[in-house]
Amino acid sequence: MLLENINSPKDVKKLSIEELTPLAEEMRKALMNRLSKHGGHFGPNFAIVEATIALHYVFDSPKDKFVFDVSHQSYSHKMLTGRKDAYLYEEHFNKVSGYTNPEESEHDFFNVGHTSTSVSLASGLAKARDLKGEKGNIIAIIGDGSLSGGEALEAIDFVGEQKTNFILLINDNEMSIAENHGGLYKNLKELRESNGQCSNNIFKSFGLDYVYLDEGNNVEKLVELFRKVKDIDHPIAVHIKTLKGKGYSFAEQNKENWHWCMPFDEKTGKWKVSSSNKENYSTLTSDFLLKKMKEDKKVCTVVAGAPTNIGFTAEKRKEAGSQFIDVGIAEEQGVAMSSGIAKNGGKPVFATHSSFMQRTYDQVAQDLCINSNPATLLVNTASIFGMNDVTHLGIYDIAMLSNIPNLVYLAPTNAEEYFAMLDWSIEQDKYPVAVRIPCNGVHHTAKEVQKDYSELNRYEVTEEGSDVAILALGDFYQLGEEVAKAIEAKSGKKATLINPRYITGIDEKLLENLKKNHKTVVTLEDSILNGGFGEKIARFYGPSDMKVYNYGLKKEFIDRYNAKEVLKENHLTPELIVADIF
DSSP: OOGGGOSSHHHHHTSOGGGHHHHHHHHHHHHHHHHHHHOEEOHHHHHSHHHHHHHHHHSOTTTSEEEESSSTTOHHHHIIIIITHHHHOGGGGGGSOSSOOTTTOTTOOOOOOSTTOHHHHHHHHHHHHHHTTOOOOEEEEEETGGGGSHHHHHHHHHHTTOOSOEEEEEEEOSOSSSSOOSTHHHHHHHHHHTTTOOSOOHHHHTTOEEEEESOTTOHHHHHHHHHHHTTOSSEEEEEEEOOTTTTOHHHHHOTTTTSEEOSBOTTTOOBSSOOTTSOOHHHHHHHHHHHHHHHOTTEEEEESSOGGGGTOOHHHHHHHGGGEEEOOSOHHHHHHHHHHHHHTTOEEEEEEEHHHHGGGHHIIIIIIITTTOOOEEEEESOSTTSOOSTTSOOSSHHHHHTTSTTOEEEOOSSHHHHHHHHHHHHHOOSOOEEEEOOOSOOOOOSSOOOOOOOSTTOOEEEEOOSEEEEEEOGGGHHHHHHHHHHHHHHHSSOOEEEEOOBSSOOOHHHHHHHTTTEEEEEEEEEEESTTSHHHHHHHHHTTSSOEEEEEEEOSSOOOSOOHHHHHHHTTOSHHHHHHHHO
16 A cells, blocks of 8 residues: 555655555545544545645645645645554544644644634745745645635735735635535636636736646646646645545535535445434424524525534525525624624524634624624534534633623523524514524423513523522533432432523522522533623622532633533532532
8 A cells, every 4th residue: 555655745755646646546545434434524535635645745844834724624634744544543543633733743733623714824824934034835725615704815815915925725626515605606617617717817806826727636737736836936826626525426426415424334325323313403493494484584594604504405495595595604794794684674593603603703792782683693512512623612602692792692491492582582673682502402391481581681490499599501401400309319408490591691680589598509501611601690699698609611622522521520410519519
């Protein structure tokens, strides 16, 4: 095998040009080996194998610096920079992350997992190089989907006027996570169809030089092209056309479903772990919103490049028609646009992952909440049970959103409560509202849930008790039930169990009443404690004799964690909580 002998980019350079195509075949087999057993980003990595080989064959990493946008397409890069064992041997799978990581290799420069950042980061590397009077190539590798993000366009605008080496490699496979959306993709199509010769050229309009290669999966032609642009003295856009999922028919034919995968059977393409028969909030949410949109043409759903985060498959997007809006990977546009829709009498619901909601802070605060426009924000995977890569953590949203004035942030504890909150939010016209989509499985209740949440910050007492009151927020309500049972078993007394529902405010009347026959208050929240819900409760009780225990997560970056272990480390188990308070 050629790949087994690759321990650094120097070994790639020792190969003949004729050996690079067989190397690509071996690398795809290694990708298949890992992805079929471990899961991960499939389509992006299968598309860029040849380009990655050519980059390392021509350029001199790490002196020449590669910055991968999102970096979810960096698996081949890792193979060629000393980390091949993580793709060849199952016992090494967990030794590398799914994104670039400077702790793993000198050939990685950033821990990055969010889109549209590579050009900005690379422009900083280039500026520092020039300030120090050094040489070397700076290459930003960005997919066509990521170009829809505002940061990418801001950065291209900046580098376009620089008179220095900068190579923008556009990996164009005509896909984002789903289909691309936005006017710039008309120009990319014109460029592809004209072999890069059409007069309308977005990259030239930004001030970059430009070159196009239609055969972006031809490693020999890529080597020839990269040799021409190596050591260039000005910024240039190198536009290559690739095939997402190349080399695996199932992925080539269904690019959206194979952007990311669970472990699967290579022969059939079927996932080994199927949740198709289980209820999930993605499908439930899309079905609910489709019904609302059919009943009321003013209701619309807005996403930012990730439609299936709330279950909108291609079929459901088609069914929704113009009431479904994908703004591309541009969360800021999604929130600000939703504010405008609400201002003009529409009923928008913007949905994205908690980790991506971070990118919208200014728009939520400025464009939405200062104007008090009644748009709905759905915050998905906001939990310790959500995505667990360090770049995709969903545990900061409470501290971020709950402290923005005018926003009503709701935390449902079961499916019935979630859809009641969502329905109320869509139909009311007073507040910008965010709803935290539950992330600990679909729980149901036979109890009648409240339908109107207009009387803000009124908590619900679900079990009456004394001595100890448990305020169990959202996903941690079920943990609160377990803690209540453990307290009764330990003390013989029932604890009071409370569903706060409102993250953004406190129920002063209820909290004051608890002083009459309670000595201890316990708060539970599925988020970091700093700036979170529990601190609001502790601050209220500060001047009193009430003992308050806040349980949540430590403020830290955690990577590829085991949720049960993290919960235990933070004393988020019934046994540890009871041991603390007694």
